[in-house]
Amino acid sequence: MKNNMNIALVEKIPACHPQNYEIFLKFADFLKRPVIKEKITPQHPWVCFSNEFGVSDLPAAGGLGYLAGDWVHLSARLGIPFMGVGLYYKTRWRQDLDRNFYQIEHIHHSPHPSHFQFTKLKTDKKHYLIYTYRSHPFATPIEIFTKDIKGNLLIMLYEPGIRGLYEGEKEDEHRLYQSAVLGFAGIHALVSLGITPSILHLNESSTVIAALALLDYYCNQGSSLEQALKMVREITVFTNHTLSPVAEPFWRLDQIKNYIGTNLRCPDVKAWLCDFISKQKTGVCFFDLAFLLAGRVNAVSKIHALKAGQAFGRNFYSITNAVSFRWIYPDILDKYKRKNILHPLFGTLESGYKNKIRTLNLQTMLSIRKKAKRSLRKILKKEWFNQYGQNVIIPPGARIAVWARRFDDYKRPFLVFTDTDRLGQILEKYNIYFLMSGRAHPRDKIMKKKMAEILTKINENPVLKKRVFFVKNYGWRLAKPLVTGADIWINTPRVGMEACGTSWEKAVLNWVLLSSTPDGGAADIFLDGRYKIDNPPFFLIEGENDDSLAAQSLYKNMERMGEVLDDKKAWYKAVLRQLETFLPIANGPGMMSEYLKLGTNNFGQ
Structure with missing residues (x-):
């Protein structure tokens, strides 16, 4: 039997000495x-x-x-x-x-x-x-x-x-x-x-x-x-x-x-x-x-x-x-730095950051968002496959909504598909394509079955079959273009079940509209008294853990977000309010x- 009584001596010790x-x-x-x-x-x-x-x-x-x-x-x-x-x-x-x-x-x-x-x-x-x-x-x-x-x-x-x-x-x-x-x-x-x-x-x-x-x-x-x-x-x-x-x-x-x-x-x-x-x-x-x-x-x-x-x-x-800055679209990160929203050396929030956020130019923001979406569409078409084994193709000009995370019951991937007819109507009316991505644990037969049920629902609905794509093999290589290129991010955990969640943070930092339950890190603003639940700075999913009520609230939010995307000034106002609220929470150097x-x-x- 071997033992570990003697500590090994290294030939070369790679010193831990950070360059910065x-x-x-x-x-x-x-x-x-x-x-x-x-x-x-x-x-x-x-x-x-x-x-x-x-x-x-x-x-x-x-x-x-x-x-x-x-x-x-x-x-x-x-x-x-x-x-x-x-x-x-x-x-x-x-x-x-x-x-x-x-x-x-x-x-x-x-x-x-x-x-x-x-x-x-x-x-x-x-x-x-x-x-x-x-x-x-x-x-x-x-x-x-x-x-x-x-x-x-x-x-x-x-x-x-x-x-x-x-x-x-x-x-x-x-x-x-x-x-x-x-x-x-x-x-x-x-x-x-x-x-x-x-x-x-x-x-x-x-x-x-x-x-x-x-x-x-x-x-x-x-x-x-x-x-x-x-x-x-x-x-x-x-x-x-x-x-x-x-x-x-x-x-x-x-x-x-x-x-x-x-x-x-x-x-x-x-x-x-x-x-x-x-x-x-x-x-x-x-x-x-x-x-x-x-x-x-x-x-x-x-x-x-x-x-x-x-x-x-x-x-x-x-x-x-x-989150770290690796998740932020380069042109957006550049704007944060140029506007002195972030400390030039440390990346922490500068004093007066809210006023500086308000100096972001609408047309410049729209131009950057268009570029980020174009990059997402290109990557999806070239590198990623949907539930039918085909490359994911999103037409130019279409809006993109995303639900992407680990496929777990408490995260409620099924919530948006509660009423497939209503979902289809919303997607068509506002020209939205819905991307879903996530992996169930290999031993989680229940969630694998639910995934199959969701995808079967999509397949049986002509509108959803055209506009809803399940992108296989979710991981960081897919997550980054999704959080930078989406228009809408949907976060649906049961209240009291999500420890924090960071995908929504990444999306918000990339000027993506957020619809979420008041759970995880998104609930910080209510617990510290900065905001009241009846005046949220994002598109709040109400109904808490009643799936039926939460689904109806989510559909209303998707309609509201569709209208906001049609109104540039309303979009600008919504994005800035999200940034002012969540940038302190999502700031990696602050963490x-x-x-x-x-x-x-x-x-x-």
Whole structure:
């Protein structure tokens, strides 16, 4: 049996030293928080563990992964010393539809990490993940790959047995194995690189083994359990994206012993973990372990913090998800900069930004929007396929409405198709083409069936068959042209179910009309008292969780948005009001400043 008693020495240490480090030092002063630049340095970076990073063509299932990708991009832009640690998955899948519109998956192997410019980290000794499967012990070597992102590092852990992202059911034992690899091999990689994190950032509870592995490492370096626990809690931030306790997997004691206990070396840590397990009645939930090891826990919107606190009986700090500038159409971003709406160096909002937004020129905005739509139509026609296996063709001059996100029941993809005749009338009257895109989890038979039912409805309606296209294989390559080229963005989650959602934020920043329920980040403005629910700055979908009422409200909104698109001045007024309202919420550098403050607060604040 192999063991991990000796920490490997690297031949070359790729230093975490961001190219824009001077910007970071100025940013800390700008925030009037010099402690940030004292605590976060190239030797002590912000280290984020995440199951998915929406960058470099790596697989991402949804908002959690694209948010992590935005952290990578924003930290590089701001010069924040940052490292991301994730898994390089062996398999991926492409979405297709059978003749009955039922989703089928084409599984294929990922190219070698070097294909995406990842370089193998050479060490004198490999790290082995030790586990027991069917009473037999195994020791699997884990390879470490790194990629330079403007001086920061993205670390991918790899071995051929790591299958796909979120493969199987939520309590599939392979997911526990993946969590063990990410945590133990990830901390090993940091130690090998000579890195001590200033912030250990856990992007959802499945990454908590990283904090446990760090606790074990500190104890093995001579710290007492009490000292090690304090050290881990002082630097650990846990970001939660899950509103329902039911969504969290529970692991049996034997599973924890087989995959986690086998990799712990310190007897005190093993005893501490056993004591924790003994107090759990229904199995081990990583959320509870994360809450125990993290000194700071945050939700990703105000309503999420409220709802999660009620669901889990815990207190949550609120940092609403925002987006990086990579999602903004270049000409639009240029206008934000030229009008001094955004800080020229940091990208945060400038004082008086509302008045500056109002100086945007209508004709210039319309010209840019026309260009962005033309780009979307071109990409759809050339690269993307609809439910019939044909390229997606949108006629010039037509309006484009979009519903695009992970295909999940609480997101209500079916809502707009409640009354297909009325939908068809709206699309024809206002010359709208409706694009839908999203992937159901391969094991989610219910949502795959609902997808087929929706597409069958479309196929049976002559108007919808002509004007509604399901674009297959939704991902970041499709998301970007959609959020920049659409006229209307539709966001339909059940109220109280969406942690935040960021696709609507991206659309709003690109001057797209928004129709949404008051949920996730869109509800921030109501909870902080800036707006009343009866005077929303966007096209609010009423009816909350009554699907019938919400559908009728959505249809009225689509009619109103169609009329607004026909009236240039009304469109201008609506877009500016959305921008004034949501630019502070969706501003990525502003979000990063909140994480920097949270991560460097004195423990317990």
